[in-house]
Amino acid sequence: xxxxxxxxxxxxxxxxxxxxxLKAAGAVKEVVxxxxxxxxxxxxxxxxxxxxxxxxxxxAVAGADIVVLAAPVAQTPALLAAMxxxxxxxxxxxxxxxxxxxxxxxxxxALGDDVWRFVPGHPIAGAELSGVxxxxxxxxxxxxxxxxxxxxxxxVDVARVRAMWEAAGARVSEMSETQHDRVFASVSxxxxxxxxxxxxxxxxxxxxxxxxxxxxxxxxxxTRIAASNPEMWRDICVANREALxxxxxxxxxxxxxxxQLIDAGDGAALEAVFxxxxxxxxxxxxQQEK
Numbered sequence: 001x002x003x004x005x006x007x008x009x010x011x012x013x014x015x016x017x018x019x020x021x022l023k024a025a026g027a028v029k030e031v032v033x034x035x036x037x038x039x040x041x042x043x044x045x046x047x048x049x050x051x052x053x054x055x056x057x058x059x060a061v062a063g064a065d066i067v068v069l070a071a072p073v074a075q076t077p078a079l080l081a082a083m084x085x086x087x088x089x090x091x092x093x094x095x096x097x098x099x100x101x102x103x104x105x106x107x108x109x110a111l112g113d114d115v116w117r118f119v120p121g122h123p124i125a126g127a128e129l130s131g132v133x134x135x136x137x138x139x140x141x142x143x144x145x146x147x148x149x150x151x152x153x154x155x156v157d158v159a160r161v162r163a164m165w166e167a168a169g170a171r172v173s174e175m176s177e178t179q180h181d182r183v184f185a186s187v188s189x190x191x192x193x194x195x196x197x198x199x200x201x202x203x204x205x206x207x208x209x210x211x212x213x214x215x216x217x218x219x220x221x222x223t224r225i226a227a228s229n230p231e232m233w234r235d236i237c238v239a240n241r242e243a244l245x246x247x248x249x250x251x252x253x254x255x256x257x258x259x260q261l262i263d264a265g266d267g268a269a270l271e272a273v274f275x276x277x278x279x280x281x282x283x284x285x286x287q288q289e290k
Contacts, residue, residue, distance in 0.1 A: 001027045001167040007060050007067040009034040009079050011044040012229075014096045014123065015070030016135025019049050021168035024137040034060050034079075035071075044132045058086040066164060069095035074235040076103055080110035080118070087114055092157045094119045094164075098184060098232075099239040100148045100177035119161045120148040120177060122184070123170060130229040141169035148177040185243035190251060192233050193244070195226040 006022065008015040011033040022028040033050035034057065035041050041053035054060030061067055061083050069079055076095060087093070093111075095103050100120050107118035125143040145165040149158045162172045175183070202211050237244060261269045 001025075001163040003028040003065045003164070005030050005032065005064045006164075007032045007034060007054070007064045008050065009067065009069050010071030010075070011035055011041060011050055011132050011135075012070065013126065013130050013132075013134045013139070015068060016044060016047075016049045016132045017125075017137070017139035018068060018070070018096070018123075018168055020135050020137035021140055022164070023048075025167045025169075027164070027167040032060055032064070040132060047132060047135075049132055049135055057082045061086045061091060063089070064091045066160065067091060067093045069093065069097065072229075072232045072235045073097040073099050073102060073239050077106040077110055080106055084111055084114060087111075087117060090157075091117060092119060092160060093117050094121045094161045096121060096123050097239075098122060098188065098236045100146075100180045102239040104148070104150065104177050115150075116152045116154065117157070118150070119153055119158055120150070121161060121165070122146045122148075122180065123165065124188075125170075126228070130232070138169065140165065143170050145170040145172045146180055147172060147174050148180055149174060181240050181243045185240055185247045189236055189240055189244050190247045192225050192228060193237065193248065194251070195223050196233070199223055199226045 003022070006019070006028045008019055008031060011019070015033075019028075019031045023031070030052075031050045033041050033044050033053045035044075035053070038053070041050070044050045045053060067083065069076055071079065076097060080093070083093070093107075095118075097103055100122060103120050104118075107120075108115050111118060123140055123143065123145045125139050125145075147158065147161060147165075165172050202208050205211060258270070258273065261273070
C-alpha cells in the first residue's frame with residue numbers, strides 16, 4: 001500500500017491517528033488536512049500529524065489518491081458537496097463515521113454521477129479523548145474496520161480503501177449499511193447514551209457531590225465513554241435514531257423486567273439472569289483476546 005497524497009477532513013483523534021499510522025508504516029508520502037479550525041490544523045502540522053493544511057477544497061483534493069471524511073457525521077453532506085466540483089481522476093472518497101445509511105444517502109445526493117467514488121467505512125476504534133493531541137499511531141492496530149461497499153463502487157477502489165486500513169494495522173470486514181447501523185446502535189451507540197444518562201441522572205441529584213466523591217472503579221468503567229466528544233455523539237444519535245430508538249426500547253423493557261424481580265425480592269431469578277449475562281461477557285472477552 002502506497003499513497004502519494006492522502007486528504008483528511010477533520011484532523012482529530014480518528015483522522016489524526018490514521019495519518020500517524022500510515023506515516024509510521026511508510027504507506028503515505030503526503031497528508032493534507034482540511035478542517036474548520038485554523039488553530040487545530042496548525043497544531044496538527046506542529047505535531048507532524050499532517051504535512052500541510054489545505055488553502056482551499058479545490059487545492060486539497062486535486063490529485064488526491066484518497067480523501068477521508070473524519071469529521072462529525074452531520075458535516076458529511078456539506079463536505080461532499082464542497083469537494084464534488086474538484087474531484088477527478090481516480091480519487092476515492094471514504095469516511096470514518098459511526099453511521100452509514102445517512103452517509104450513503106448524503107453521497108448519492110451530493111456526488112451525483114460521481115457517487116461511485118464513495119466507499120463508506122467505519123473504524124471500530126476510539127477513545128474518550130478527542131482532538132489531534134489524542135491521535136496515536138497504534139489506535140487501529142488489531143482493531144476492526146467495517147466497509148459498506150455499494151453496487152456502483154469499483155472493486156479496485158474498495159480494495160484500495162481496505163488496503164489503507166490494513167496498512168494502519170486494522171482488520172477489515174464488510175456488511176451492508178443497514179446491517180451496520182442496526183449492529184452499532186446496539187453495541188456502540190446505546191452504551192454511549194446509557195453512560196451519558198447515568199452522569200446526567202447523578203448531576204440532577206441533591207447529593208451529586210457525595211455520589212461522585214464515593215464513586216469507584218465500576219462507575220469509572222461504566223462512564224468512561226461519557227467523556228467522549230459531545231458534538232460527535234449528538235450527530236450519531238440523530239443520524240441513527242430509528243435503530244437507536246429500537247435498542248433503547250429493548251433496554252427499557254429489560255430494565256423493567258429486572259425492576260420487577262428486584263421489587264419482588266426474587267433473588268434466584270436475578271442470579272439466573274446475572275449468571276447468564278456474566279458468562280456471555282466472559283466468553284466475549286475471551287474472543288477479543290484471540
